[in-house]
Amino acid sequence: MEARSDVGVVLMNLGSPDSTAVPDVQRYLNEFLMDKRVIDKPYLIRWLLVTKLIVPRRAPKSAEAYRSIWWEDGSPLIVLTKQLEKAIQHDLQMPVEIAMRYGNPSPAEAYDKLLRQNPQLKEVILFPLYPHYAMSSYETAVEYAKEIYYKKGYGFKLSVIPPFYNAPDYIDAVAESMRPYLQQDFDHVLFSYHGIPARHVRKTDITGKHCLQVNDCCHVKSPAHDFCYRHQVINTSELVAAKLQLPADKWSVSFQSRLGRDEWLLPYTVTRLEELPKEGKKKLLIVCPAFVSDCLETLEEIGVEGKDLFINSGGDNFTLIPCLNIHPLWVEAVVKWCTDMAAKQ
CATH class of the missing domain: 3.40.50.1400 (Rossmann fold)
Structure with a gap:
């Protein structure tokens, strides 16, 4: 397959605290729970619920939970998303970056890195790693990535992979x-x-x-x-x-x-x-x-x-049963869908 540098891919996952320290977990939970598509209450009510009630109580317990599953290389979700990035990069022949809806790296970091390394970039394929549509997962990820895209006025086209809950390749991979x-x-x-x-x-x-x-x-x-x-x-x-x-x-x-x-x-x-x-x-x-x-x-x-x-x-x-992570059929599916979308340019 001929390598392309005019089309890039951003794999977008949920996100994770930067560490298991309570302040980092608290910062992450604040960003996550203040999302109007997660807790869909009026801003003032949401702010009071999140900053005064939920996060102060939840952050220490969540930090302890994160410590119990934290890997040597960091958050399992971040590590596994990076592994998926590396796995598809091998076969995709397009530049790939990762981004998170909450925490780091942000979509802006992913867009900017793609542009720095590929000045001729014409299109970015946003791949939300959510199989199913929900306002608190797929929708908020896409809208956040689009908001940053339009706010910073990038010159490339932004294309989005749709939910794939019934796609045969996804079903095969899960099965x-x-x-x-x-x-x-x-x-x-x-x-x-x-x-x-x-x-x-x-x-x-x-x-x-x-x-x-x-x-x-x-x-x-x-x-x-x-x-x-x-x-x-x-x-x-x-x-x-x-x-x-x-x-x-x-x-x-x-x-x-x-x-x-x-x-x-x-x-x-x-x-x-x-x-x-x-x-x-x-x-x-x-x-x-x-x-x-x-x-x-x-x-x-x-x-x-x-x-x-x-x-x-x-x-x-x-x-x-483990998630798909870097199961070969899942990697093949991601490569196929990105390739097919890039071919439509």
């Missing part, structure tokens, strides 16, 4: 990453996704009358599905389960990482981890397809806290 674990004896597979408030689903419903209002709304065809997180994660799970030929009674979907007392998407992962052993499902495989890189929410929240909850509730065996 094949899970397949080796299905060789062991198990009772159930739990697909655990990052939760969001139910009101977010209603807010992104472009019809205003479908999501969480129509009976079995996720399976009734609607334009709302293009922006519906709940529909998309259920669709991902169904496609992966079908690919792996999992019987309907051997898998289910749940939602983790709830914050606050508002209604979030149900069922909650913590509730299901308590219930499954009582249902006779004591050998559990759990996978988190909303995350393409292992991070605090997978390694600590599920791999440590979730495991303890399941075992203490009567479970016998708990296996966390």
Whole structure:
């Protein structure tokens, strides 16, 4: 493949604190939770909630959690995103940088580095590493990257990879990453996704009358599905389960990482981890397809806290299946999608 320097790629992930020190974690949480698409309250209420209530209480506990999963090279999410950058760079033949929605490096740093090293740059492909559309993940990442792009007046074109929750290459990669674990004896597979408030689903419903209002709304065809997180994660799970030929009674979907007392998407992962052993499902495989890189929410929240909850509730065996990280089929998919988009220039 002929190398190109007129098209660059920015892989954009969630982000991480710069270190496990409480001030760094506090700074990161403030930036994250003050995002109006994460906590969608009026600014003053959001500021009071975040700076006076949530972060002062949460930062020390989060710092301890980060310390429990921190690698020698730094934050697992940052390290793994860099590994993905290196892996696709080998085959892509285009310059690649990484950026984070919160923390470092910022999209501006990624854009500027691409331009310094490739003055003839005509297009940047923004690749949000979120398979599913949600205002608090995919949407905020894209809008933030666009805001910086327009504010700084870059001369290159900015193209964006759309959500890929049902893309065959993504489904294949998730399924094949899970397949080796299905060789062991198990009772159930739990697909655990990052939760969001139910009101977010209603807010992104472009019809205003479908999501969480129509009976079995996720399976009734609607334009709302293009922006519906709940529909998309259920669709991902169904496609992966079908690919792996999992019987309907051997898998289910749940939602983790709830914050606050508002209604979030149900069922909650913590509730299901308590219930499954009582249902006779004591050998559990759990996978988190909303995350393409292992991070605090997978390694600590599920791999440590979730495991303890399941075992203490009567479970016998708990296996966390790693995220895609740099699985060969995932690397191939990222390379393919970037190549295809660059060819459209």
